[in-house]
Amino acid sequence: MTTNIALPQPGEVPTGRRRRAQDYLQHHRGARIVAQLALFLVFLAIYSMLIAFSPSLGRFMPTVPALLVDGFGTILVDPGLWEGVGMTLYATVLGLAISLVLGSVVGVLLSIHRNAYLSAQFVIDFMRTIPPLALIPVGLLLLGPTLRMEVTLIVVTAVWPVLLQVHFGVVNIDPKLLETARSFRIPLWRRMLFIMAPAVGPSFGTALRLSATLCLLLAVGTELIAGGSGLGYLVGWYQQAFRIPETYATIIIVGLLGVALNSFIMFGERRLLGWHRRETKAARS
Amino acid sequence: MTARRTGRRVADVLIALWLPLLVLTIIWIYTTSVPSPFFPPLGRVFAQFGEVWLGPGLTEHVLPSLQNLALGVIIGIVLGIVLGVILALLPVWELLLNPYLQFFRALPGIILLPLLLMILGTNDTSKVLLIAYGAFWPVLLNTVDGIKAIAPEIRQTARSYRFTRWNIFTRVLLPGAFPQISIGIRLSLSIGLVLMVGSELYGATRGIGFFVLEAKQVFNTAGMWSGVILLGVIGYFLSVGYSALERRLLRWREVAH
Numbered sequence: 001m002t003t004n005i006a007l008p009q010p011g012e013v014p015t016g017r018r019r020r021a022q023d024y025l026q027h028h029r030g031a032r033i034v035a036q037l038a039l040f041l042v043f044l045a046i047y048s049m050l051i052a053f054s055p056s057l058g059r060f061m062p063t064v065p066a067l068l069v070d071g072f073g074t075i076l077v078d079p080g081l082w083e084g085v086g087m088t089l090y091a092t093v094l095g096l097a098i099s100l101v102l103g104s105v106v107g108v109l110l111s112i113h114r115n116a117y118l119s120a121q122f123v124i125d126f127m128r129t130i131p132p133l134a135l136i137p138v139g140l141l142l143l144g145p146t147l148r149m150e151v152t153l154i155v156v157t158a159v160w161p162v163l164l165q166v167h168f169g170v171v172n173i174d175p176k177l178l179e180t181a182r183s184f185r186i187p188l189w190r191r192m193l194f195i196m197a198p199a200v201g202p203s204f205g206t207a208l209r210l211s212a213t214l215c216l217l218l219a220v221g222t223e224l225i226a227g228g229s230g231l232g233y234l235v236g237w238y239q240q241a242f243r244i245p246e247t248y249a250t251i252i253i254v255g256l257l258g259v260a261l262n263s264f265i266m267f268g269e270r271r272l273l274g275w276h277r278r279e280t281k282a283a284r285s
Numbered sequence: 286m287t288a289r290r291t292g293r294r295v296a297d298v299l300i301a302l303w304l305p306l307l308v309l310t311i312i313w314i315y316t317t318s319v320p321s322p323f324f325p326p327l328g329r330v331f332a333q334f335g336e337v338w339l340g341p342g343l344t345e346h347v348l349p350s351l352q353n354l355a356l357g358v359i360i361g362i363v364l365g366i367v368l369g370v371i372l373a374l375l376p377v378w379e380l381l382l383n384p385y386l387q388f389f390r391a392l393p394g395i396i397l398l399p400l401l402l403m404i405l406g407t408n409d410t411s412k413v414l415l416i417a418y419g420a421f422w423p424v425l426l427n428t429v430d431g432i433k434a435i436a437p438e439i440r441q442t443a444r445s446y447r448f449t450r451w452n453i454f455t456r457v458l459l460p461g462a463f464p465q466i467s468i469g470i471r472l473s474l475s476i477g478l479v480l481m482v483g484s485e486l487y488g489a490t491r492g493i494g495f496f497v498l499e500a501k502q503v504f505n506t507a508g509m510w511s512g513v514i515l516l517g518v519i520g521y522f523l524s525v526g527y528s529a530l531e532r533r534l535l536r537w538r539e540v541a542h
Contacts, residue, residue: 022376039381060404119304129520133483137501217393225486239399258391
């Protein structure tokens with residue numbers, strides 16, 4: 001099927017040009033960043049015009065200079081912000097770490113026997129569908145607006161995706177791999193380290209991504225609703241004080257924190273699981 | 286033979302049920318025998334459940350909550366699919382918009398609640414918008430990925446058969462990407478439920494979440510736990526219900542394989 005005859009295709013011309021622009025942007029990092037920044041300026045211009053022409057919106061949305069000067073200018077030099085960033089990040093990472101360990105252990109235990117998972121299935125499914133923020137009143141009642149309450153809520157929520165992904169990762173290991181290892185008399189710890197761990201790796205990566213998003217949502221949500229400290233609390237506080245530029249600036253910082261967390265995890269995943277992606281890609285093509 | 290099969294089925298049911306029943310019994314006995322203001326007897330929680338949620342609470346709190354959830358999630362899913370398809374067909378724009386999409390996806394939706402309350406006031410519109418916002422991103426990103434994963438030959442074939450744009454959309458792109466879109470919809474349902482509760486805990490006057498918070502404030506712990514149980518039940522049925530719907534919608538794939 002390699003003998004394609006190149007016929008002139010009038011309809012194809014725009015697609016071709018578009019394809020060329022796409023290839024160019026994909027392969028030239030500098031050009032891509034310049035184009036993205038230009039787009040950012042366009043967004044800012046549209047936003048400024050929106051505010052300028054609609055005073056009712058302007059009451060609740062800061063102008064760009066106000067956002068930069070009153071917003072970022074005020075909060076970036078405020079030690080309270082950095083304390084908040086530290087608190088939110090600490091709760092998120094601590095909750096994530098506990099969830100990962102706990103979820104992995106229980107997930108592996110549940111995969112020992114088919115009946116173990118079947119027995120636990122209903123409890124797991126019910127617990128994991130309780131919307132996590134609903135537990136905030138319960139947490140407030142039992143533990144008060146403390147870091148311990150925040151981390152507990154995060155773990156109660158984020159442990160389920162880890163547990164399920166690890167469990168299915170273990171169950172779906174190719175039995176031939178395990179049998180081969182056993183007939184070569186490879187000791188258990190080496191089997192776990194060199195066969196089970198890499199096989200579960202990809203689904204563990206998925207769990208990590210899902211849980212990290214949940215953890216940040218929970219941390220910020222708890223702080224906003226329950227009060228206490230952290231970035232969520234700061235946003236609520238600025239909004240109630242009607243300090244609009246500061247509110248927006250803090251929200252943007254929350255978003256940037258989320259982006260940083262995601263990119264960090266994606267970077268780690270690429271380093272540790274790059275072999276998996278290459279392998280699946282090779283298998284597909 | 287049939288006797289053995291029934292025996293197997295009975296055993297399966299027993300295996301699936303013993304742990305939930307055991308947990309329930311332990312909680313029941315523990316809360317009844319050791320009185321604690323935080324953990325009221327389970328019997329009282331269930332009595333409250335019947336009294337509140339099957340009585341006046343149904344129309345006062347449950348229905349408004351569910352209505353916001355349904356509206357928000359539907360708006361989010363429809364917008365996510367439509368814009369996702371458009372974005373997947375315009376790869377240059379997808380490339381340019383990527384950092385901004387990443388930013389908004391990473392921004393936890395709940396943090397926008399104070400802003401929405403300020404701009405729109407404490408009404409259902411701000412709640413629906415928040416839920417729609419949260420439901421939008423997973424659907425959008427999964428739609429883009431799903432459509433990009435469709436083999437280009439399939440689209441070229443459709444084009445050479447002169448399918449109309451609408452037919453390509455409804456008969457090629459949407460079914461081809463649906464397994465992936467479905468993952469996004471599943472995520473958006475649970476995010477929607479989370480945001481529904483969140484929007485009722487912060488500056489609200491009704492809804493299940495509001496009831497739970499208020500019950501906690503007046504130390505009506507039985508009422509509080511009954512609300513939490515109700516939210517779990519809603520979440521469970523949402524998840525089970527969508528699984529059934531998904532299986533129906535994807536039945537054609539089993540035939541094709």
